[in-house]
Amino acid sequence: MKLTSAMMLLALSVSTSYATTQSHSQLPSDVASTTNSLKTYHILADSAQHSYQLAHEYHDALIDRQNRFVTLLLDEHDADKLRERGHLVVQVESKQVLKNQPYLQQALQQKTTSKLTRSTKLSNLNESAGIPGFACYPTVEETYQQAQNIAKRYPQLASWRSIGPSWQKEQGLGGYDLNVLVLGDNSKKRKKPKPILFMQSALHAREYTTAATTLAFANYLVDNYQSNADAQWILQERDIHILFVANPDGRKQAETGVLWRKNTNENYCADTPQRRGVDLNRNFSYEWFAIDNGSSGEQCDQTYRGPVAASEPEVQAIERYVRSLFEDRRGDLPTDPAPLDTPGLFLDIHSAGGMILYPFDTTYEPAPNEPQLKQLAQRFAAFTGYRAMPAVDLYPADGTSLGLGYSELGVPSFVFELGRTFFESCQDYQQEVLPNNLQALLYAAKVAGTPYITPQGPEVLDLRISGAGSMAVPQGSELTLQAKISDEFLLAPDNGPIEAGQAIKKVRLRVERNGKKFGKKVKLSPIDGVFDTPEEFISHTLDTRYWPNGTYTFIVQAQDRDGNWGVKATQQLTLDNNAPAPVSAPEANFITECVYGGCALTATKEPTQGDALTYKWYINDSEVPLHGPSVQFWGLKGTQTAKLEVENNYAQRTIVEKSFEMDGPVLPVTNVSYECEKLSCHFDASKSYDPDGSVEFFVWRINGEYLSSREAILEYEFSQAGEQKVEVAAIDNEYYLSVKTLLITVNE
Ligand SMILES: [Zn+2]
Structure with missing residues (x-):
């Protein structure tokens, strides 16, 4: 007999319920009456992968995804349908859901109002008023205004052009043009055309974070063109085309707080106007309606594909434009790979779920360029903390933008699914979604030259000139070039x-000095003296005593033992003998303020004019950092660790790490014993308990099938001898649960 037990830890963290509740009060009354019958449910998942599948399949009802369950807003009919399909569906009191993140955010907000945090400063300074309740997300009009301002302020770097009308505009019902911001410094004549990065966002209207992220990326490039060597290199060597709002009519609906996904075409689902329109990401021509269940023929469904391929003006405009940008590099057979030297990159930015998806989505057969697509997707994943996977692993879909970018044209194409939820809180957007995705987008722009090749080489990460950073310094200052390879x-x-x-x-x-080669190429050696592992650290002292004043660009590139060269990383250094001497390394310290289930961490030193600081936080050894002088996180009762990295604008860094206790919910403990007499078994989970409450009920699952019993004691007769898998979950009064798994062998 084999016995294994696994404790599955579950933490409820539901970030949207506040937004959802708030938005319902703004719904038109006919929608409000339907949403009144909606209830919140947890659907248990077998694995993290399964939870992604559920999240994607029920995206139109998704509130939250955790590795062991998803939280959905459903009516009873849909909940029953899920039960019939064998899912475990637990209804959750909405006040229990509210107890989590939104409640905590408010509680923490009140606790920290005395301090002016960065996010409040930002929203005060923001030139746009934003979507109601979400000041960090510009409206369609504000997005267009900001993009137009970029083109006006930087005419040598940017232009703003229409690529076609939205459905409403075409019909003369108001509406918008679909507008693309084109970025690139084309002042120098070139022999070959520049590689192109195309990206679009807000194709699905309600995905708030997406257009704000691509707009922030555009602003970052132009605002840092003079001072940041990477931004300069990107705009000189790439042309970047950004369609911020691919579905402006739908977006306008979503701005009122409605979970709107499709466009607003009134010809489809006319009888139920709040469900009308076409899912633009099922309307693309390539493999439109090519598979079963890849899209819907029902007009009122959220994945309605439209009556014919590319029936919608938005999709027509995108197809026309993208085909004009990229040469078709792939053969017509599904098995034809694009040549490895194919330039250009196609990104479709969606939310939510924290995923990087790559082709195919119509078939489980791997794409002919899968090794290269996967490698680049995993690089994006490393910047964002998201999971990379073939799109089909979530849910088969046809007529999507991946079909246009990759299947039709052979351009490496990816879907980003940002963050946790459609109406992501501004706190989460600013501390996590935006800063980490910005790094991924900058990387995308850099690799767009040979995106199937360059990600095979080693990355030069975190390159900085400690002692100078972005500041001008006198000759002979103490400077070290540092990086992780x-x-x-x-x-x-x-x-x-x-x-x-x-x-x-x-x-x-x-x-390079002032754009020209300066001195000889230098081979850098690692701190530990010998290159012998896939990860090495560089620290190279710069002796600038005899360097003339001027602006220098440092270009670092690494090669692995297979001969692959990676992406170039660059840093700028300005030597100026009139510049003041560098300030010393910054102080790093922080205070912790916790409420039940969550903490706010606030750095004690705020940035000042002469000493701009950046802050990175690693909570409990997280894969990617949180950003900003004050961050928030959520979790269970217990010891937490936080590492804060403070860097000043001279690229000097100080790190502090602290542990502290947090009060919060405690998971129930599931205990189960059993006795079998031939095929009949008696299971007893009554010794289960909840340290901070009570175990309310149990869920039993045998060999993958859920049972209807909610009791602690289970009598069960197996139909045949052999190994059996028995799972039992104890669920407490706060809907936290832990699962115990038994593998037992019964004999006849
Ligand atoms: Zn989407």
């Missing part, structure tokens, strides 16, 4: 380990 900058997928990288072979440094 990694051939394993990947995030493991849920279903497997990270593939091992190759050892680093070579790291080279090239310096």
Whole structure:
């Protein structure tokens, strides 16, 4: 007999319920009456992968996804349908859901109002008023205004053009143009055309974070063009085309707080106007309605594909434009790969769920370029903390933008699913979604030259000139060039380990002064003296005593033992003998303020004019940091650790790490014993308990089938001898649960 037990830990963290509740009060009355019958349910998942599938399948009802369950807003009919399909469906009191993140955010807000945090400063300074209740997300009009301002302020770097009308505009019912911001410095004549990065966002209207993120990316590039070597290199070497709002009519609906996904075409589902329209991401021509269940033929469904391929003006405009940008590099057979030197990159930015999806989505057959697509997806995952997977692993879909970008044209194409929820709180957007995705988008722009090749090489990460940073310094200042070199900058997928990288072979440094070659190329050596592992650290002292004043660009690139060169990383250095001497390293310290189930961490030193500071927080060894002088996180009762990294604008860094106790919910403890007489077994989970409340009921599952019993004692007769899998979950009064799994063998 074999016996294994596994404790599955579950933490409820529901970030949207506040937004959802708030938005319902703003719904038109006919919608409000239907949403009144909606209730909140947890659907248990077998695995993290399964929870992603559920989240995607029920995206139109999704409130939250955790590795062991998803939280959905459903009516009873839909909940019953899920039960019939064998899912475990637990209804959750909405006040229990409200007890989580939104409640905590408010509680923490009150506790920390005395301090002016960065996010409140930002929203006060923000030129746009934003979507009601979400000041960090500009409206359609504000997005267009900001993009227009970019084109006006930087005419040599940006232009703003219409690529076609929305459905309402075409019909003369108001509406908008679909507008693209084109970024790139094209002042120098070139022999070859520049590689193109195309990205679109808000194709699905309600995905608030997406257009704000791409707009922030555009602003970052132009605002840092003079001072940041990477931004400068990107705009000189790439053309970037951004369609911020791919579905402006639908977006306008979503701005009123409605969970609107499709466009607003009134010809479909006319009898139920709040469900009308076409799902633009099922309306693309390539493999439109090519598979069963890849889209819906029902007009009122959220994935309605439209009557014919590319029936919608938005999709027509996108197809026309994207085909004009990229040459078709892929053959017509599904098995034809695009050539490895194919330039360009196609990104479709969606939310939510924390995923990086790559082709295919119509078939489980791997895409012919799968090894390369997967490698780049895992790089994006490492920047964002998201999971990389083929799109079909979530849910088969047809007529999507991935079909246009990759299947039709052979351009490496990816869908980002940002954050946790459609109406992400501004706190989460600013501390996590935006800063981490910005890094991924900058990386995308850099690799867009040969995106199937360059991600195979090692990455130069966290390159900085400590002692100078972005500031001008006098000759002979104490400066060190520092970086981490990694051939394993990947995030493991849920279903497997990270593939091992190759050892680093070579790291080279090239310096330019005022745009011209300066001195010889330098081979950099690692801190530990020898390149022999896939991850190495560089610390190179710069002797600038005899360097003339001017602006220098440092270009670092690394090669692995297989001969692959990675992406170039660059840093700018300005030597100016009239500049003041660098300030010393910043102080790093923080205070913790906790409420039940959550904490706010606030750095004690705020940034000042002469000493701009950046803050990165790693909570309980998280894969990616949170950002900003004050951050919030949620969790269970117990010891928490937080590492704060403070960097000043001279790229000097101080790190502090602290542990502290947090009060919060405690998981129930599931205990189960059993006795079998041949095929008849008696299971007893009555010794289960909840340290901070009571166990309310149990859920039993045998060999994958849920039972209807909610009792602690279960009598069960197996139909045949052999190994059996028995899972029991104890669920407490706060809907936290822990699962115990038994593998038992019964004999006849
Ligand atoms: Zn979407």
